[in-house]
Amino acid sequence: MMPTPDPNAGQPRAATDGDAPESGQKRKGFFRRLRERLNQGDSWLTYDLAHLLPGGKVGEEFIEEMETRLLTGDVGVDATSQIVSGLERKLWRDELGDSRAVIDTIRREMLEILTPCEAPLEIPPDIRPFVVLVVGVNGAGKTTTIGKIAHKLKADGRSVMLAAGDTFRAAAVEQLQTWGARNDVPVIAQHTGADPAAVVYDAFEAARARRVDVLLADTAGRLHTQENLMDELRKVKRVLGRLDADAPHEVLLVLDGGSGQNALLQARRFNEAVGVTGIAITKLDGSAKGGIVLAIARELGLPMRFIGIGESIEDLAPFEAGPFVDALLAAPAPGAPR
Known part of the structure; x- marks a missing residue:
């Protein structure tokens, strides 16, 4: 197990009491920012x-x-x-x-x-640890999404542990450890190149021993066309299934909202390979138009858990159909430049 580094000097600030659980006002603020940032x-x-x-x-x-x-x-x-x-x-x-x-x-x-x-992530109180396996391609924002979800769960009073299952890049482990320090949650990690299934196995055993509520497991980014790496994900699922017949309890696919129709192809392929149970769509700011959310919902009918619109810890929120559609259809302010 690698130690969690000191979060000082150049690391993100620690979560504070100001980062309170989401209120209705905060959710309204999030969707207002979404409306402003979409296109x-x-x-x-x-x-x-x-x-x-x-x-x-x-x-x-x-x-x-x-x-x-x-x-x-x-x-x-x-x-x-x-x-x-x-x-x-x-x-x-x-x-x-x-x-x-x-x-x-x-x-x-x-x-x-x-x-x-529209289906927010629900954590049953009688399942401990509730295991969320986070998957997706390189650059979709998996590790950042894990950190933000951990923050939300902690704010809701749940205990959380992170598993550094992306063993291909040392930077990925360091990034997850930074989020662990920021949220004051333990991170289970091994050396670069370690077997991801072994990391997740160790993390599950540690979470069970410590009676942790939620285990969030990171995985290496992989293209949906890389069959050998998809097999690796299947192995991680099998290992978890031996520890708990129902684990992972959630397979969360993180998609880059700016990747267009390629995100639909990714969703289709990951779902076929590992049985996706929830979607988080990130980076719905800048050039992203948001239409891909409709494409995935219409074709695959997968639960939409979260949407993200930026790097801030407040820029991830549970998906809500009504405010999202209102943001898509929002008219510009009178006289606003096009």
């Missing part, structure tokens, strides 16, 4: 409806433009077809009289896709 605060879908609806009339040309925007916004073929079909039904019934009716129809169809996938 720089200007809805890529609805930003110029007045121009697209000369005289307030909706026609086939308008429907085609909406379809193009949805597809280029990473919404995916299946979700786009559902939304466009909803618009077409309203058009045939002459119920799309103005831009408000258009937005309401799009919102309703999006909520129909997303609401069944």
Whole structure:
């Protein structure tokens, strides 16, 4: 077991009482920031409806433009077809009289896709340790997401342990240890190049001995096309299953929201390989449009656990369908630059 390093000098600040459990006000603040950061605060879908609806009339040309925007916004073929079909039904019934009716129809169809996938991570009190195996490709933000989830769990009064299952990079272990120090939680690690399954095995035994509530296990990033590395993940799952027939209790796939349709391919492949039970989508700021959330929900129906919009510890929150759709469809402020 490698010791947790001193968090001083250049490390992130320690969590304080100011980092309280999320209140309704904090959640509102998070989704306000999401709205501001998605495509720089200007809805890529609805930003110029007045121009697209000369005289307030909706026609086939308008429907085609909406379809193009949805597809280029990473919404995916299946979700786009559902939304466009909803618009077409309203058009045939002459119920799309103005831009408000258009937005309401799009919102309703999006909520129909997303609401069944709104599923916050729940930790049953009778399972200890509750094991969360975190998987994904390189650069998706797995380790940072683990650190933020650990912070939230600690704020909720749960005991947490981290397992440094990414043994390929020394920097990955150091990063996880930094998060451990920041959140005052133990980190179980071995030397670089160690068997990830052995690390997770040791971590589970330590968590069980210490009666820890939640074990968050990091894993090395891997492309969904690297079959040998996917086999390694399967091995980690098998080892956990020998320790507890129900473990891991959650397989959390972390996806980069800016990777577009490639995120859907990753979700499909990881789900086939290791049985994903939850999704966390990160980096929904900058150039990310957020449509990939709809694509994954429509095609795979996997539970959406978290969304992230930045590096701050406050920039990860449980997924909520209503505020998320409102952020996607938010109109720009009057006079705001496009």
